[in-house]
Amino acid sequence: MKEKVLPYNCRCGGKLVEAMINVEHLGIDFGLRKGTVCTSCGDEYISDEVWEEIEKKAKELGLFGLERKVKIRKSGNSLVITLPPDIAEFLGVKPQTLVSLLPLDKGKLEIQVSE
Ligand SMILES: [Zn+2]
Numbered sequence: 069m070k071e072k073v074l075p076y077n078c079r080c081g082g083k084l085v086e087a088m089i090n091v092e093h094l095g096i097d098f099g100l101r102k103g104t105v106c107t108s109c110g111d112e113y114i115s116d117e118v119w120e121e122i123e124k125k126a127k128e129l130g131l132f133g134l135e136r137k138v139k140i141r142k143s144g145n146s147l148v149i150t151l152p153p154d155i156a157e158f159l160g161v162k163p164q165t166l167v168s169l170l171p172l173d174k175g176k177l178e179i180q181v182s183e
Pocket residue numbers: 078079080081082106107108109110111
């Protein structure tokens with residue numbers, strides 16, 4: 069595979085090269101797509117065309133526009149994240165549904181419905 073170095077650098081200062089990357093977004097596997105990878109930190113970037121395709125697919129699936137901002141509240145020593153009714157309905161979760169909380173990094177939390 070020909071390796072094409074891009075004319076701009078990664079935010080870490082590393083070189084970006086074109087590569088096929090495995091794109092997964094909104095829990096959907098979009099397969100291997102053309103994107104760019106940093107040869108230094110390994111960060112992957114999806115091209116604009118692929119983002120457009122992801123957006124189109126999200127609209128088809130009714131996922132588009134489901135994103136919400138919610139405020140974290142306090143309950144005892146725990147913090148509570150509320151699920152708006154349309155998201156709860158989409159996920160099929162009810163009170164007492166078991167979910168797994170998976171922190172992906174400092175700014176990202178994945179919630180996996182267990183049942
Ligand atoms: Zn980098």
